[in-house]
Amino acid sequence: MAAGSVLESMNSAAAAQIAADEFTRVVAQHRPQIFRFLLASTRDVDLAETLTQECFLKAHRNWSGFRGDSSAMTWLMRIAINLQKDHWRNRRMRFWRTTRTNSVDLDEASEWLPSGESSAEQQLLAKEQVRHVWKAVEGLSERQRSVFLLRYIEERELSEIAQMTGLSEGTVKAHLSRAVGRVRGELGRGK
Amino acid sequence: MSLWEKWKESPDESDARTHSEAPGAISDLNLDEALRNFKLSVAAWSEAEYTTRRVVELAPRRNWRPVAAWALGCALVASSISGVVYQRHEQQVQAKQAAARLAAQQKQAADQAAVDEEQLLASVDSDVSRQVPSAMEPLAQMAEDDSK
Numbered sequence: 001m002a003a004g005s006v007l008e009s010m011n012s013a014a015a016a017q018i019a020a021d022e023f024t025r026v027v028a029q030h031r032p033q034i035f036r037f038l039l040a041s042t043r044d045v046d047l048a049e050t051l052t053q054e055c056f057l058k059a060h061r062n063w064s065g066f067r068g069d070s071s072a073m074t075w076l077m078r079i080a081i082n083l084q085k086d087h088w089r090n091r092r093m094r095f096w097r098t099t100r101t102n103s104v105d106l107d108e109a110s111e112w113l114p115s116g117e118s119s120a121e122q123q124l125l126a127k128e129q130v131r132h133v134w135k136a137v138e139g140l141s142e143r144q145r146s147v148f149l150l151r152y153i154e155e156r157e158l159s160e161i162a163q164m165t166g167l168s169e170g171t172v173k174a175h176l177s178r179a180v181g182r183v184r185g186e187l188g189r190g191k
Numbered sequence: 192m193s194l195w196e197k198w199k200e201s202p203d204e205s206d207a208r209t210h211s212e213a214p215g216a217i218s219d220l221n222l223d224e225a226l227r228n229f230k231l232s233v234a235a236w237s238e239a240e241y242t243t244r245r246v247v248e249l250a251p252r253r254n255w256r257p258v259a260a261w262a263l264g265c266a267l268v269a270s271s272i273s274g275v276v277y278q279r280h281e282q283q284v285q286a287k288q289a290a291a292r293l294a295a296q297q298k299q300a301a302d303q304a305a306v307d308e309e310q311l312l313a314s315v316d317s318d319v320s321r322q323v324p325s326a327m328e329p330l331a332q333m334a335e336d337d338s339k
Contacts, residue, residue, distance in 0.1 A: 032237070032238070032241050035237060035240075035241050036233065036234065036237035036238075036241075039233070039236065039237050039240065040233045040237070045240050048240075112232045112233070112235045112236035112239070113228070113231065113232050113235060126228040126232075129224065129225035129228050129229070130225070130228050130229050130232045132225065133225055133226065133228075133229040134229070152226050152229065152230055153229075153230055153233050153234075155230075180222075183222070183225070183226070184217060184222055187217045187221065187222065187225055188217050
């Protein structure tokens with residue numbers, strides 16, 4: 001009887017250790033992606049970092065409840081989207097129609113380009129394109145923005161986006177279509 | 192094949208086509224290029240910020256731990272030394288105060304003894320001065336009788 005309880009406690013300790021290792025691996029694997037999505041959504045580095053930390057804190061608390069019905073990335077992204085939604089909702093309630101004080105402006109955000117072998121003219125053109133896309137993204141609704149970023153930054157399939165956002169695939173397509181339409185329109189105006 | 196092209200080939204592409212056929216609309220090629228540049232830009236920005244933050248996050252842990260340990264050790268040693276010094280100083284002050292109290296008590300006792308002695312002498316004198324006339328009274332009587 002006593003030997004059995006010792007064995008059980010050893011098994012549970014081993015299981016807890018395995019779960020902790022697994023979670024550490026998940027954090028290392030997905031943290032940059034979650035941060036990237038939140039940075040693109042908010043254009044605020046500090047806020048993106050804070051929300052990323054909150055996301056993994058929440059994930060850690062609920063890790064035992066994660067059954068693996070969806071991938072860990074889908075689950076984490078869903079938490080991140082909900083946190084972001086809560087953040088904006090709280091912020092709207094606190095500061096009605098205030099500007100995003102810590103957000104990087106469009107020009108600054110458009111400055112980031114990988115240093116390739118393209119010419120200065122091409123770089124300038126690329127920056128201009130990026131600025132127009134940022135401008136279009138800024139004008140999107142929260143859902144449209146999330147769907148657009150998940151598709152074109154994170155390169156997720158429509159079914160995955162549907163799982164992450166809790167929307168149907170049809171709704172995801174509709175949001176994506178409107179978002180792309182806006183981007184196209186903004187790029188057309190910039191021509 | 193790009194994401195945009197893949198998505199365009201999906202059955203529900205009517206909206207996208209409508210936009211591409213609108214007057215003054217940009218070509219799919221341009222849209223594709225803009226979306227690709229946008230993705231690369233966000234990825235570059237995110238990677239730069241993420242890497243910087245990780246370095247900043249890790250650096251203090253590596254550098255400040257021994258410094259913090261040293262500072263804590265020094266603070267402990269300093270506080271224990273100052274504690275001992277303070278205790279000794281307190282003992283000296285208390286000893287001085289006790290000596291002063293004792294001296295004051297002794298002085299008070301000596302003063303009191305002197306006062307008591309003076310009072311005793313005074314009372315003896317007064318007693319003697321009162322008793323002497325009555326004690327000498329028979330002699331005085333005899334002297335009076337002789338003179339008669």
